[in-house]
Amino acid sequence: MASTSQTEFSAKDFDQALRALDVEIGKSKNMSKIAPIQLLSAGGFVAVTLFHNRLSTQYIDYIMNPDTPNVNKIKEKLQIAIEAVTRQRSLSTDWINSQMEIFAIGPKKQRLFRDSVTQNVVLWRGANLVIYAAKWEWTLARKFKRIGSERRAIDISDAVEILSRMVQENGGPLALETVKSWDTIVYTPLDMAAIKSVADAYMGQWGVAGIKM
Structure with a gap:
Protein backbone atom coordinates (compact mmCIF):
# COMPACT_ATOMS: atom_id res chain seq x y z
CA MET A 1 0.00 0.00 0.00
CA ALA A 2 1.38 3.42 -0.92
CA SER A 3 2.10 5.71 2.01
CA THR A 4 0.01 8.83 2.27
CA SER A 5 1.43 12.29 2.87
CA GLN A 6 0.28 14.52 5.71
CA THR A 7 -1.79 17.38 4.29
CA GLU A 8 -3.24 19.06 7.40
CA PHE A 9 -1.07 20.58 10.11
CA SER A 10 -1.63 21.77 13.67
CA ALA A 11 0.67 24.22 15.45
CA LYS A 12 2.52 21.24 16.96
CA ASP A 13 2.87 19.58 13.55
CA PHE A 14 4.34 22.75 12.06
CA ASP A 15 6.72 23.15 14.98
CA GLN A 16 8.06 19.63 14.50
CA ALA A 17 8.44 20.09 10.74
CA LEU A 18 10.13 23.48 11.15
CA ARG A 19 12.54 22.07 13.74
CA ALA A 20 13.54 19.47 11.16
CA LEU A 21 13.90 22.19 8.51
CA ASP A 22 16.03 24.25 10.90
CA VAL A 23 18.41 21.28 11.18
CA GLU A 24 18.57 20.86 7.40
CA ILE A 25 19.34 24.56 6.91
CA GLY A 26 22.19 24.19 9.39
CA LYS A 27 23.68 21.42 7.22
CA SER A 28 23.95 23.77 4.21
CA LYS A 29 27.19 25.72 3.99
CA ASN A 30 25.53 28.41 1.85
CA MET A 31 22.60 28.92 4.22
CA SER A 32 24.29 28.40 7.58
CA LYS A 33 26.84 31.14 6.97
CA ILE A 34 24.06 33.75 6.57
CA ALA A 35 21.61 32.22 9.06
CA PRO A 36 19.05 32.82 10.27
CA ILE A 37 17.17 32.68 6.98
CA GLN A 38 14.34 35.23 7.23
CA LEU A 39 10.85 34.50 5.91
CA LEU A 40 7.51 36.19 6.38
CA SER A 41 4.15 34.46 6.34
CA ALA A 42 0.43 35.22 6.26
CA GLY A 43 -2.81 33.25 6.14
CA GLY A 44 -3.44 29.92 7.78
CA PHE A 45 -0.06 29.59 9.49
CA VAL A 46 -0.66 32.84 11.37
CA ALA A 47 -4.18 31.75 12.30
CA VAL A 48 -2.97 28.39 13.65
CA THR A 49 0.17 29.50 15.47
CA LEU A 50 -0.64 33.03 16.68
CA PHE A 51 -4.38 33.67 16.77
CA HIS A 52 -5.49 30.06 17.39
CA ASN A 53 -8.81 30.65 15.62
CA ARG A 54 -8.01 27.59 13.48
CA LEU A 55 -6.90 24.20 14.77
CA SER A 56 -5.06 23.34 11.57
CA THR A 57 -4.27 24.44 8.03
CA GLN A 58 -2.69 22.92 4.94
CA TYR A 59 0.54 24.84 4.43
CA ILE A 60 2.82 27.72 5.33
CA ASP A 61 2.85 30.51 2.75
CA TYR A 62 6.13 32.41 2.77
CA ILE A 63 8.18 35.16 1.19
CA MET A 64 11.95 35.11 1.61
CA ASN A 65 13.73 38.32 2.54
CA PRO A 66 14.57 39.82 -0.89
CA ASP A 67 17.69 41.39 0.64
CA THR A 68 19.12 37.95 1.45
CA PRO A 69 22.66 37.72 0.01
CA ASN A 70 22.65 35.70 -3.23
CA VAL A 71 18.90 35.31 -2.77
CA ASN A 72 18.18 33.09 -5.78
CA LYS A 73 20.85 30.58 -4.79
CA ILE A 74 19.55 30.58 -1.20
CA LYS A 75 16.00 29.98 -2.47
CA GLU A 76 17.28 26.91 -4.31
CA LYS A 77 19.13 25.65 -1.23
CA LEU A 78 16.09 26.23 0.97
CA GLN A 79 13.92 24.24 -1.44
CA ILE A 80 16.39 21.36 -1.25
CA ALA A 81 16.16 21.47 2.56
CA ILE A 82 12.35 21.59 2.39
CA GLU A 83 12.28 18.57 0.08
CA ALA A 84 14.52 16.66 2.49
CA VAL A 85 12.11 17.30 5.37
CA THR A 86 9.15 16.43 3.13
CA ARG A 87 10.68 13.02 2.47
CA GLN A 88 11.79 12.43 6.06
CA ARG A 89 8.40 13.18 7.55
CA SER A 90 6.08 12.12 4.69
CA LEU A 91 4.60 15.59 4.30
CA SER A 92 2.66 17.06 1.39
CA THR A 93 5.00 18.62 -1.17
CA ASP A 94 3.58 22.11 -0.60
CA TRP A 95 3.54 22.04 3.23
CA ILE A 96 5.67 25.16 3.05
CA ASN A 97 5.75 27.08 -0.24
CA SER A 98 6.54 30.48 -1.74
CA GLN A 99 3.44 30.94 -3.89
CA MET A 100 2.51 34.16 -2.06
CA GLU A 101 5.59 35.83 -3.61
CA ILE A 102 3.41 36.67 -6.64
CA PHE A 103 1.47 39.16 -4.47
CA ALA A 104 4.51 41.32 -3.71
CA ILE A 105 7.12 42.05 -6.36
CA GLY A 106 10.06 44.38 -6.82
CA PRO A 107 10.40 47.34 -4.45
CA LYS A 108 7.00 46.55 -2.88
CA LYS A 109 8.35 43.19 -1.71
CA GLN A 110 11.35 44.86 -0.09
CA ARG A 111 9.15 47.44 1.63
CA LEU A 112 6.73 44.75 2.81
CA PHE A 113 9.54 42.67 4.26
CA ARG A 114 11.19 45.59 6.04
CA ASP A 115 7.86 46.75 7.46
CA SER A 116 7.09 43.20 8.61
CA VAL A 117 10.44 42.87 10.38
CA THR A 118 9.86 46.26 12.03
CA GLN A 119 6.42 45.05 13.16
CA ASN A 120 8.41 42.21 14.79
CA VAL A 121 5.73 39.57 15.31
CA VAL A 122 7.75 36.34 15.29
CA LEU A 123 5.74 33.24 14.42
CA TRP A 124 8.59 30.76 14.72
CA ARG A 125 12.29 31.01 15.51
CA GLY A 126 15.09 28.45 15.45
CA ALA A 127 18.86 28.61 15.27
CA ASN A 128 18.85 28.94 11.47
CA LEU A 129 15.35 30.13 10.55
CA VAL A 130 12.97 32.88 11.66
CA ILE A 131 9.44 33.46 10.34
CA TYR A 132 7.73 36.84 10.81
CA ALA A 133 4.05 37.68 10.42
CA ALA A 134 3.49 39.85 7.35
CA LYS A 135 2.56 43.45 8.06
CA TRP A 136 -1.03 43.57 9.31
Whole structure:
Protein backbone atom coordinates (compact mmCIF):
# COMPACT_ATOMS: atom_id res chain seq x y z
CA MET A 1 0.00 0.00 0.00
CA ALA A 2 1.38 3.42 -0.92
CA SER A 3 2.10 5.71 2.01
CA THR A 4 0.01 8.83 2.27
CA SER A 5 1.43 12.29 2.87
CA GLN A 6 0.28 14.52 5.71
CA THR A 7 -1.79 17.38 4.29
CA GLU A 8 -3.24 19.06 7.40
CA PHE A 9 -1.07 20.58 10.11
CA SER A 10 -1.63 21.77 13.67
CA ALA A 11 0.67 24.22 15.45
CA LYS A 12 2.52 21.24 16.96
CA ASP A 13 2.87 19.58 13.55
CA PHE A 14 4.34 22.75 12.06
CA ASP A 15 6.72 23.15 14.98
CA GLN A 16 8.06 19.63 14.50
CA ALA A 17 8.44 20.09 10.74
CA LEU A 18 10.13 23.48 11.15
CA ARG A 19 12.54 22.07 13.74
CA ALA A 20 13.54 19.47 11.16
CA LEU A 21 13.90 22.19 8.51
CA ASP A 22 16.03 24.25 10.90
CA VAL A 23 18.41 21.28 11.18
CA GLU A 24 18.57 20.86 7.40
CA ILE A 25 19.34 24.56 6.91
CA GLY A 26 22.19 24.19 9.39
CA LYS A 27 23.68 21.42 7.22
CA SER A 28 23.95 23.77 4.21
CA LYS A 29 27.19 25.72 3.99
CA ASN A 30 25.53 28.41 1.85
CA MET A 31 22.60 28.92 4.22
CA SER A 32 24.29 28.40 7.58
CA LYS A 33 26.84 31.14 6.97
CA ILE A 34 24.06 33.75 6.57
CA ALA A 35 21.61 32.22 9.06
CA PRO A 36 19.05 32.82 10.27
CA ILE A 37 17.17 32.68 6.98
CA GLN A 38 14.34 35.23 7.23
CA LEU A 39 10.85 34.50 5.91
CA LEU A 40 7.51 36.19 6.38
CA SER A 41 4.15 34.46 6.34
CA ALA A 42 0.43 35.22 6.26
CA GLY A 43 -2.81 33.25 6.14
CA GLY A 44 -3.44 29.92 7.78
CA PHE A 45 -0.06 29.59 9.49
CA VAL A 46 -0.66 32.84 11.37
CA ALA A 47 -4.18 31.75 12.30
CA VAL A 48 -2.97 28.39 13.65
CA THR A 49 0.17 29.50 15.47
CA LEU A 50 -0.64 33.03 16.68
CA PHE A 51 -4.38 33.67 16.77
CA HIS A 52 -5.49 30.06 17.39
CA ASN A 53 -8.81 30.65 15.62
CA ARG A 54 -8.01 27.59 13.48
CA LEU A 55 -6.90 24.20 14.77
CA SER A 56 -5.06 23.34 11.57
CA THR A 57 -4.27 24.44 8.03
CA GLN A 58 -2.69 22.92 4.94
CA TYR A 59 0.54 24.84 4.43
CA ILE A 60 2.82 27.72 5.33
CA ASP A 61 2.85 30.51 2.75
CA TYR A 62 6.13 32.41 2.77
CA ILE A 63 8.18 35.16 1.19
CA MET A 64 11.95 35.11 1.61
CA ASN A 65 13.73 38.32 2.54
CA PRO A 66 14.57 39.82 -0.89
CA ASP A 67 17.69 41.39 0.64
CA THR A 68 19.12 37.95 1.45
CA PRO A 69 22.66 37.72 0.01
CA ASN A 70 22.65 35.70 -3.23
CA VAL A 71 18.90 35.31 -2.77
CA ASN A 72 18.18 33.09 -5.78
CA LYS A 73 20.85 30.58 -4.79
CA ILE A 74 19.55 30.58 -1.20
CA LYS A 75 16.00 29.98 -2.47
CA GLU A 76 17.28 26.91 -4.31
CA LYS A 77 19.13 25.65 -1.23
CA LEU A 78 16.09 26.23 0.97
CA GLN A 79 13.92 24.24 -1.44
CA ILE A 80 16.39 21.36 -1.25
CA ALA A 81 16.16 21.47 2.56
CA ILE A 82 12.35 21.59 2.39
CA GLU A 83 12.28 18.57 0.08
CA ALA A 84 14.52 16.66 2.49
CA VAL A 85 12.11 17.30 5.37
CA THR A 86 9.15 16.43 3.13
CA ARG A 87 10.68 13.02 2.47
CA GLN A 88 11.79 12.43 6.06
CA ARG A 89 8.40 13.18 7.55
CA SER A 90 6.08 12.12 4.69
CA LEU A 91 4.60 15.59 4.30
CA SER A 92 2.66 17.06 1.39
CA THR A 93 5.00 18.62 -1.17
CA ASP A 94 3.58 22.11 -0.60
CA TRP A 95 3.54 22.04 3.23
CA ILE A 96 5.67 25.16 3.05
CA ASN A 97 5.75 27.08 -0.24
CA SER A 98 6.54 30.48 -1.74
CA GLN A 99 3.44 30.94 -3.89
CA MET A 100 2.51 34.16 -2.06
CA GLU A 101 5.59 35.83 -3.61
CA ILE A 102 3.41 36.67 -6.64
CA PHE A 103 1.47 39.16 -4.47
CA ALA A 104 4.51 41.32 -3.71
CA ILE A 105 7.12 42.05 -6.36
CA GLY A 106 10.06 44.38 -6.82
CA PRO A 107 10.40 47.34 -4.45
CA LYS A 108 7.00 46.55 -2.88
CA LYS A 109 8.35 43.19 -1.71
CA GLN A 110 11.35 44.86 -0.09
CA ARG A 111 9.15 47.44 1.63
CA LEU A 112 6.73 44.75 2.81
CA PHE A 113 9.54 42.67 4.26
CA ARG A 114 11.19 45.59 6.04
CA ASP A 115 7.86 46.75 7.46
CA SER A 116 7.09 43.20 8.61
CA VAL A 117 10.44 42.87 10.38
CA THR A 118 9.86 46.26 12.03
CA GLN A 119 6.42 45.05 13.16
CA ASN A 120 8.41 42.21 14.79
CA VAL A 121 5.73 39.57 15.31
CA VAL A 122 7.75 36.34 15.29
CA LEU A 123 5.74 33.24 14.42
CA TRP A 124 8.59 30.76 14.72
CA ARG A 125 12.29 31.01 15.51
CA GLY A 126 15.09 28.45 15.45
CA ALA A 127 18.86 28.61 15.27
CA ASN A 128 18.85 28.94 11.47
CA LEU A 129 15.35 30.13 10.55
CA VAL A 130 12.97 32.88 11.66
CA ILE A 131 9.44 33.46 10.34
CA TYR A 132 7.73 36.84 10.81
CA ALA A 133 4.05 37.68 10.42
CA ALA A 134 3.49 39.85 7.35
CA LYS A 135 2.56 43.45 8.06
CA TRP A 136 -1.03 43.57 9.31
CA GLU A 137 -2.24 46.17 6.78
CA TRP A 138 -1.00 44.03 3.89
CA THR A 139 -2.48 40.85 5.34
CA LEU A 140 -5.87 42.39 6.09
CA ALA A 141 -6.10 44.03 2.66
CA ARG A 142 -5.47 40.64 1.06
CA LYS A 143 -8.14 39.12 3.32
CA PHE A 144 -10.67 41.75 2.27
CA LYS A 145 -9.96 40.96 -1.37
CA ARG A 146 -10.42 37.23 -0.79
CA ILE A 147 -13.60 37.74 1.23
CA GLY A 148 -14.93 39.92 -1.58
CA SER A 149 -14.58 37.06 -4.05
CA GLU A 150 -15.13 33.94 -1.92
CA ARG A 151 -17.04 34.94 1.26
CA ARG A 152 -15.52 32.09 3.32
CA ALA A 153 -16.38 32.19 7.02
CA ILE A 154 -12.82 31.19 7.98
CA ASP A 155 -11.41 34.21 6.13
CA ILE A 156 -13.79 36.50 8.02
CA SER A 157 -12.63 34.87 11.26
CA ASP A 158 -8.99 35.45 10.28
CA ALA A 159 -9.76 39.07 9.38
CA VAL A 160 -11.44 39.72 12.74
CA GLU A 161 -8.33 38.43 14.55
CA ILE A 162 -6.03 40.65 12.48
CA LEU A 163 -8.32 43.64 12.96
CA SER A 164 -8.37 43.02 16.71
CA ARG A 165 -4.58 43.17 16.83
CA MET A 166 -4.58 46.38 14.79
CA VAL A 167 -7.25 48.01 16.97
CA GLN A 168 -5.16 47.24 20.05
CA GLU A 169 -2.07 48.76 18.47
CA ASN A 170 -4.05 51.77 17.19
CA GLY A 171 -5.70 52.42 20.55
CA GLY A 172 -9.14 52.37 18.97
CA PRO A 173 -11.11 51.54 15.82
CA LEU A 174 -9.61 52.13 12.40
CA ALA A 175 -10.99 54.88 10.18
CA LEU A 176 -12.86 53.60 7.13
CA GLU A 177 -10.85 55.91 4.87
CA THR A 178 -7.64 54.39 6.20
CA VAL A 179 -8.90 50.90 5.39
CA LYS A 180 -10.06 51.94 1.91
CA SER A 181 -6.61 53.42 1.21
CA TRP A 182 -5.20 49.89 1.26
CA ASP A 183 -6.52 49.43 -2.27
CA THR A 184 -2.95 50.29 -3.32
CA ILE A 185 -1.85 47.01 -1.71
CA VAL A 186 -4.16 44.83 -3.81
CA TYR A 187 -4.20 47.06 -6.93
CA THR A 188 -8.00 47.33 -6.94
CA PRO A 189 -10.69 49.06 -4.85
CA LEU A 190 -11.55 47.04 -1.76
CA ASP A 191 -15.00 45.47 -1.67
CA MET A 192 -17.18 47.51 0.71
CA ALA A 193 -19.40 44.50 1.40
CA ALA A 194 -16.31 42.56 2.50
CA ILE A 195 -15.21 45.39 4.79
CA LYS A 196 -18.71 45.61 6.28
CA SER A 197 -18.89 41.85 6.84
CA VAL A 198 -15.66 41.97 8.85
CA ALA A 199 -16.75 45.10 10.73
CA ASP A 200 -20.05 43.42 11.62
CA ALA A 201 -18.30 40.21 12.72
CA TYR A 202 -15.90 42.24 14.87
CA MET A 203 -18.81 44.10 16.48
CA GLY A 204 -20.56 40.78 17.09
CA GLN A 205 -17.48 39.29 18.75
CA TRP A 206 -16.28 42.26 20.80
CA GLY A 207 -19.34 44.48 21.19
CA VAL A 208 -17.45 47.56 19.97
CA ALA A 209 -16.51 48.91 16.56
CA GLY A 210 -13.27 47.81 14.93
CA ILE A 211 -13.79 50.03 11.89
CA LYS A 212 -15.57 53.38 12.06
CA MET A 213 -18.14 52.84 9.32
